[in-house]
Amino acid sequence: MKTFQITRPRDDGRAIAATVKAKTAQQGADIRFIAGGTTLIDLMKLNVEQPQNLVDVNRLPLDKIEATPDGGLTIGATVRNTDLAWHPLVRKNYNVLSEAILSGATVQIRNMATTAGNLVQRTRCVYFRDTSMPCNKREPGSGCGAINGFNRNLAILGTSQQCIATNPSDMNVAMAALEANIHVRGAKGERSIPIGEFHLLPGNTPQRETVLEPGDLITHVTLPPPAPGNRSLYLKLRDRMSYEFALASAAVVITSVNGKITRARIAMGGVGTKPWRSTEAEAELTDQPANEAAFRKAAEAALAQAKPQSQNGFKVELAKRCLVHALKLATQNA
Amino acid sequence: MSHQSESDEKPEESRREFAKSTRRAFISRLGMASLLASTGSVGPVLGESLKKEQSLSSESKDTIPVSLRVNGKKYDLQIDPRTTLLDCLREHLHLTGSKKGCDHGQCGACTVHINGRRQLSCLSFAALHEGDEITTIEGIGQPEKMHPMQTAFVECDAYQCGYCTSGQIMSAVALLKEPCGADEAEVKEFMSGNICRCGAYQNIVAAIQKVREGAKTG
Numbered sequence: 001m002k003t004f005q006i007t008r009p010r011d012d013g014r015a016i017a018a019t020v021k022a023k024t025a026q027q028g029a030d031i032r033f034i035a036g037g038t039t040l041i042d043l044m045k046l047n048v049e050q051p052q053n054l055v056d057v058n059r060l061p062l063d064k065i066e067a068t069p070d071g072g073l074t075i076g077a078t079v080r081n082t083d084l085a086w087h088p089l090v091r092k093n094y095n096v097l098s099e100a101i102l103s104g105a106t107v108q109i110r111n112m113a114t115t116a117g118n119l120v121q122r123t124r125c126v127y128f129r130d131t132s133m134p135c136n137k138r139e140p141g142s143g144c145g146a147i148n149g150f151n152r153n154l155a156i157l158g159t160s161q162q163c164i165a166t167n168p169s170d171m172n173v174a175m176a177a178l179e180a181n182i183h184v185r186g187a188k189g190e191r192s193i194p195i196g197e198f199h200l201l202p203g204n205t206p207q208r209e210t211v212l213e214p215g216d217l218i219t220h221v222t223l224p225p226p227a228p229g230n231r232s233l234y235l236k237l238r239d240r241m242s243y244e245f246a247l248a249s250a251a252v253v254i255t256s257v258n259g260k261i262t263r264a265r266i267a268m269g270g271v272g273t274k275p276w277r278s279t280e281a282e283a284e285l286t287d288q289p290a291n292e293a294a295f296r297k298a299a300e301a302a303l304a305q306a307k308p309q310s311q312n313g314f315k316v317e318l319a320k321r322c323l324v325h326a327l328k329l330a331t332q333n334a
Numbered sequence: 335m336s337h338q339s340e341s342d343e344k345p346e347e348s349r350r351e352f353a354k355s356t357r358r359a360f361i362s363r364l365g366m367a368s369l370l371a372s373t374g375s376v377g378p379v380l381g382e383s384l385k386k387e388q389s390l391s392s393e394s395k396d397t398i399p400v401s402l403r404v405n406g407k408k409y410d411l412q413i414d415p416r417t418t419l420l421d422c423l424r425e426h427l428h429l430t431g432s433k434k435g436c437d438h439g440q441c442g443a444c445t446v447h448i449n450g451r452r453q454l455s456c457l458s459f460a461a462l463h464e465g466d467e468i469t470t471i472e473g474i475g476q477p478e479k480m481h482p483m484q485t486a487f488v489e490c491d492a493y494q495c496g497y498c499t500s501g502q503i504m505s506a507v508a509l510l511k512e513p514c515g516a517d518e519a520e521v522k523e524f525m526s527g528n529i530c531r532c533g534a535y536q537n538i539v540a541a542i543q544k545v546r547e548g549a550k551t552g
Contacts, residue, residue, distance in 0.1 A: 001416050003396060006461050037458050041418070042438050054415075056462055082451075086513060106527025107512065108442060108505065111451045112458065242526035 001044050006034075008056040012185060012217055018055045020187045020215030027137060027207040033057050033217065035078050036112035038105075039122050047131050048138055062116075062219055065089070071225035077116035077218045081171065082107070084115060094223060096232035096251045100174035100269075103236045106243050116218035119172060119182060119198070120210060123165035124245055126150060136162040137206040151309040153247065156316060158273035159307055163206030165273060167199065168245050173269035174234055176277045177251035178223050186216040199274035227263055230255045235326040236269070237318060246270030248319040250326040254285075261285045261294070261331070268302060271319045278302040281323065290331035295324040400461050404429065405473030415461050420444040422460035423470055431471035431500045435529070442528035445501040445508075446470050452508035454527075471500035474507060482548065483507050486541040494532035502528045506542045510549065518543070 009015040015033070022031035032051040034040055035058055043049040062076040065087050073089055084090060085101035101110065101118075127133040127145035134143035146154055146164050155166045172195070180195045193211060200208055212218075236249040249269035255262050264285040268276040281302040288294040299320035306316045397412045404427060411426055420437075423429045423446070432455055435443035439457040446455045447469040475481035483506050486492070493499040505528050514524045521539050530538065 004415055006398070006415050006459070034462070037462065038439060038454075041457050041459065045438065054459075058462060059465075106442070107508070107524055108445055108452050108454045108527045109439060109457075111448075112453050242523050 001047065002050045002052070004052050004054050006054045006056055008059060012057075012060055012062070012219065015055055015057055015060060016186060016215045016217050018053070019217070022214035025212040025214050025216055026209060029214075031055065031214070033116075035114040036080070036117050038109050038113045039117065039120075043122060043129070046129055048129060057217070068222060068225075073223040075115050075221045075223070077220055078114045081105075081110040081113045081115070081118060084171075085110065093226040094174075094178060094232065096177055096234050096253055097171070097174040097223075099234035100170040100236075100249075100251060103234060103246075103249075104170040115171075115221055118169055119175075119218065119221070120212070121167075121169045121172070122209075124168045125154060125165040128165055137165055137202070137209075140205070140207050147309065150311065152311040153245065153270075154309060154312060155273045156271050156306040156308050156312060156319075157268075157276050157303075158201045159309075160202045160204065160206070160273075162204055163202035163273065164309060165202070165206065166245075166270060167272060167274050169275065170234065170236060170246065170249060170269055172199070172275035173249055173267045174251045175221065175223075176267035176275040177232070177253050177265045179265065181222045181224075182218060183220045183222065184212070184216045185219050186213060190219075192222075195275065196277055202273050227253065227255050227265075229257070230263070231330045233326060233330050235322055235329065237322050238270075248315055248322040250319075250323045252323070252326045252330045254290075254327065254330045256290045256331050259290050261288055261290050264298075266298070266302065266323065268319060268323065271303075271306070271315055280304065285327070290327075292324065292328070295327040296320070298327065299323040398461060401464055402427075402460060402468060403466065404468045405470060411460075413460060415459065417460045418456050419446070419458045419460045419463055419468070420455035423455060423468075429470050429472050432504075433497055433500060435498065435501075440529070441498070441501075442505060443498050443501040445504040445528065447504060447508060450508075450511075452505050471504060474503065481507060482545050483510075483541065486544045486548075487538070490537045490541040490544060491534075492537040492541040493530075493534050498528060498530045498532075502530065502538055506538070506545070509542060510546065516546075 007018055009018055019031045022029050030051060031053040034054045034056055040049060062078045064076045065079055066074045067089060068074055075084060081101050085098045090098050125146055127135045128137050133145045136144050144163055154164045175195050182193045182195060182198050184191055199210055230253050232253040234251050236246045238244040238246050246269045248271055251267045253265040264282045266278045266281040281298040284298040284301045285294060302323055303316050303320050308316055396414060398415050400411050400413055402409045409427060420432055420434055423432050432446055433443035435441035437456045439454045444454055444456040445452050448466050475484045483503050487503060505525055509524050514520050518539055521542055
């Protein structure tokens with residue numbers, strides 16, 4: 001591990017000032033915010049990340065969860081995953097978010113990992129994590145070892161010729177289905193970014209994973225008020241029952257009246273290069289009866305653009321069945 | 335240069351890394367080691383003899399002051415910023431109950447309590463924990479006065495080699511205060527961050543359930 005300096009700014013203004021001179025806020029950033037450290041320190045040990053400066057944001061007052069006046073929720077950037085998952089308002093109004101977080105990692109890691117850190121969680125692609133392997137995300141232009149290599153757990157949606165790395169987060173998938181907004185304070189002031197626009201597709205620049213620029217500090221995330229009468233859940237399929245990343249997962253937020261779906265929000269995990277919102281599936285479901293035929297049609301629409309790699313073709317059908325089953329669970333006895 | 339800085343990679347870690355590495359990575363590491371030896375700066379893969387020489391001076395411009403509170407005791411340290419909390423506990427405070435298994439947050443052997451919550455000490459830097467209340471297995475109980483969970487682990491034979499045991503117990507003690515359901519499946523889910531290569535899982539669950547049931551009736 002390369003050595004670094006640690007600073008602990010007293011307020012977010014100083015935190016922003018400390019990072020604004022970074023060359024990039026993306027892969028290989030020379031200055032990084034650090035909170036839980038569960039991704040960053042792991043990658044520093046692997047020399048995948050080699051920041052010269054760490055800006056410790058753990059003590060900034062960004063750790064509150066509060067109801068917003070409109071009935072939504074504000075979640076501070078450094079709220080720990082455990083606190084978010086078990087918060088009474090999250091359990092009551094955003095079940096899908098609680099289930100998604102609790103399906104990921106372990107208690108120890110959830111006690112450390114933060115909301116903002118989870119939003120910028122890095123891929124588990126083994127080529128990204130091994131500096132002796134080619135990886136366009138880690139080292140642009142070096143090639144992609146995964147495309148003709150070990151790609152069983154990698155993406156089938158949103159891939160490019162340069163990169164097929166999966167976004168590993170469960171929380172992000174739920175946030176996508178809940179249409180979260182990410183609030184950022186930076187050198188040019190404050191802005192709010194819909195989660196659908198926050199993560200970038202790899203395209204020709206897989207090293208750029210988000211729209212964040214140097215100095216941009218995620219301060220909080222807001223969730224809109226829960227859709228009246230909705231039922232939401234997260235279904236995660238994986239190689240073992242616990243402590244494993246998704247092969248395919250589905251976050252569904254469904255409102256149905258008398259057996260007819262009136263509103264659907266669908267996002268998928270384990271299959272996309274970013275948290276994969278499927279407006280196609282949502283359109284197929286809206287105003288349809290809540291039955292298996294409609295669910296299957298939605299699943300077909302969600303995976304219509306899937307491009308399987310040499311080892312992960314099974315994910316196409318797995319993801320479809322995952323979504324169908326999640327929809328069944330969310331609408332049964334409704 | 336202090337020896338602390340090198341605590342991130344112990345000889346067994348280095349061997350494991352080397353075994354995984356390509357020949358190119360191996361050679362580049364040797365190159366780095368010799369470069370570092372000649373400049374006297376910090377290297378993660380240096381031999382024991384160099385470590386000993388460097389440990390003679392405890393302070394250098396590359397170390398930082400860190401104050402930690404561990405098991406109720408305050409420690410003022412001068413350490414390399416790269417020192418993980420785990421290495422700090424083991425190598426600097428000589429609290430060797432917390433174990434280094436994978437050193438990547440995958441096995442749970444390094445589990446400690448920070449402000450009452452279980453966390454992975456290998457996935458955090460010691461310098462991030464000023465002002466925190468840290469508890470290790472040494473602070474949970476001692477041979478003459480064991481924590482009920484430690485007693486239950488002995489009674490239920492909840493270990494074989496013992497390497498993961500302190501982490502298992504730290505998780506199990508924390509679990510008592512967590513929203514963990516009564517049944518075994520729930521306990522297993524809450525304990526999934528602690529790997530036991532000997533496979534003592536059934537007895538670990540039994541020990542935890544024994545304490546939980548005792549706590550309920552008692």
